[in-house]
Amino acid sequence: MTSAPSSSAPLIGLTTYLEQAQTGVWDVQAAFLPKVYFEAVYRAGGIPVLLPPQPVDGGVVDAVLEPLDGLIITGGKDVDPARYGQQPHPTTDTPRLDRDAWEDALLVGAIDRELPFLGICRGLQVLNVTRGGSLIQHLPDVVGSTRYNAGGGVFTVNEVAIDGGTKLAELVPDATASVKSYHHQAIDEVGDGLVVTARSDDGVIQAVELAEHPFGVAVQWHPEEDAAEDARLFAGLVDAARVHRAAKEL
Template sequence: MNSATNGPAPAGRRPVIGVCARTAPVTLQGSDMVVALALQSHVTFLSEAGCTPLLIPLLPGAEELTGRLDGLLVPGGPDLDPALYGQEAHPATRAMSPEADRVELSLVGRAFDAEIPVLAICRGMQLLNVLHGGTLHQHLSDVTGHDGHRPRTPSFTLGRRPLKLLPGSRIAGILDEDGPETACHHHQAVDRLGAGLAATGWAEDGTVEAVEATGRSFAVGVQWECGQTADRRLHHALAQAAAGA
């Protein structure tokens, strides 16, 4: 497996991509329980790109696994504890899990220390910003005046917003299309950008939709819900980075 100095996966071995687990209550065969899970699409997209996904529950000591990883995917999830960036909770901030937040911050921080490729999605991008000393808008509609980033509908609906990408950025190279748009579902977003991060994508209302860590081969955060659509390009880019391609 990979060492703390990082490097491409050895020839002949499938790169191992850690996927941070989320917890959720479910009813299975009539029994209520809480499970650790990942979106099947994350698992499928990484597997079909030639990787072995590894679910990482957010328990103390999770950061010790980074020496066995070739890449890390940090998915969407609940709101971060605002105390992590020096704020009181907004009335709309909810479903926080401070202990899991701190474990995930430690895990991602260790991945950065080891220069492991990282793809951070939605909450993952927000955590990446907080890790680097940034802050968040806790309720985006207070800033934008609309709910287009998280439509208020009876069922889960993705907000489709025009996306402006920084020419020459990694994210622009991955998407490489005219008229890109987000497929998002978030009510929080980057406020003050963290040190060492560069904004490389924006919605038409100025909301930061993509960030990249400067001086890193692959450390990308996107605010939209890749994994909730059929678009595999970001997952495949992470897989290529993990393989050293």
């Protein structure tokens, strides 16, 4: 059994969905996040705090980020292709402009204040676009298969090769790792300051990190779905958040 984090544990903000949701007699717009995300933070010793999409004006982002010790940009729908100068592919999701703007602003703020962050699936893609990069909108057109997205809520397992000498390699020291995938998009042109740290055997970028940042790691797979193996990523973020918190208190 995992013990509860103490009151001095680092606060980790996690972005959420904002979608139509039904519960009981109610069918309304609601912010939500699958339990596996915040449970992974809890098990790593952090205190999860959910961050629903909202307007970014009037110092809201600074007010949200100030008490946080770490940030997770979670998975979800495709980033609006207009953000990287493209027209939408027929398979690209209808954009959620509110979430795109919110997560972009959170990442910019986190980078400015050297706040540790972890990007997961969509989170990696948001980071790349925030840094001026672009995305492959439909991977089957490039790799010729649906190996990264079987559909129907079924995660596929893929092998990724991790580059040595990187932050990711410190967290996952194996040369290769089996990861759980559910994505039909991936990084194309790499954004400014990002270093590729893992690829799959077909060349698809599976992880990046932000150079010169204390902890700016993003992965294309879903570590929250593999509590035993990928818990190291959440532990790494929580450890970096502790260091960040201690530095703020000096």
